[in-house]
Amino acid sequence: MCEAAAYILKPDGQEELFLADVDVIEPEGDLLRLVSIFGEQKSIRATIHSLNLINHKVLLVEKGS
Amino acid sequence: MCEAAAYILKPDGQEELFLADVDVIEPEGDLLRLVSIFGEQKSIRATIHSLNLINHKVLLVEKGS
Structure with missing residues (x-):
């Protein structure tokens, strides 16, 4: 499978896991x-x-x- | 392998292939x-x-x- 883990890149360079096993990322309004x-x-x-x-x-x- | 094809989404909704078999996409200055x-x-x-x-x-x- 080709899912990925999505991390938030923090201003200090740290990476914080937001969601694992992601398939789709798409705009939804401002989000x-x-x-x-x-x-x-x-x-x-x-x-x-x-x-x-x-x-x-x-x-x-x-x-x- | 988990590469992907990168398409440019045109204002009219058409998708134009930009690069196949993409591994990495990252900011480089304004690009x-x-x-x-x-x-x-x-x-x-x-x-x-x-x-x-x-x-x-x-x-x-x-x-x-």
């Missing part, structure tokens, strides 16, 4: 909606910063924080 | 730099719009166009 391969959904006011798909990693950055 | 699993690199003035990892698809939206 990003993440959906895991298990159907779990979480939304966050953030943008997609970067991807490393071979490492199964997505970094998000929170907006206006 | 996004994409690197394929074969080492091919392309840059574009865009943001990451959405992901569908099970379908191996990344959508980009050009900035200021």
Whole structure:
């Protein structure tokens, strides 16, 4: 499977796990909606910063924080 | 492998292939730099719009166009 873990990239460079096993990330109004391969959904006011798909990693950055 | 194809989402909803077999997408100054699993690199003035990892698809939206 090709899901990835989505982390929030903090201003200090730390990475905080937001949702594991992510399949879909898409805009939903002013938010990003993440959906895991298990159907779990979480939304966050953030943008997609970067991807490393071979490492199964997505970094998000929170907006206006 | 878990690479994806990166498409540019056009204002009319069309999707135009930008780079296949993408591993890494990361900011590089005002651009996004994409690197394929074969080492091919392309840059574009865009943001990451959405992901569908099970379908191996990344959508980009050009900035200021």
